[in-house]
Amino acid sequence: LCEEFGHKLLPLPPYSPEYNPIEKTCAHIKKHLKKVLPSCNTFYEALLSHSCFSLL
Template identity: 45%
Template structure:
């Protein structure tokens, strides 16, 4: 570190990336309904993904475990789940250890970091990792 009040200089890779995010479900260790996006997540955006991508990808009733993200409109999601015969299980705040998809996200982040040595953009890394081109 640098003395108080002075700039800290660190070696950086020189590659900068625009923020890219992903939302997906997970069933039996496999990602389902992945969507890569550049905008910020909002309640409306999430509900639309949940309704048009995630629920149609679930062919049989499932327990849908959700973290406590601030954009999750719990009452709307619960109603959508009931309509499709799923059970909605919101997790308590700050409990990533109870959410199985958290380990998958950690693996995804490592794989994307490794893939960035081979492909020019984060979007292409995510596409390759999730096999969206199949």
């Protein structure tokens, strides 16, 4: 279909997380959260301590 309209379809490069900065950011955040909030209960308690999440 693309070629019918004079367009050339280019393949995407292979996925490389090392070239995607959000991957490094998310990994850093996850690592920090695991240290600070080791369990789901701790995370839930931390959420409840903030007024905007008190309705949960």
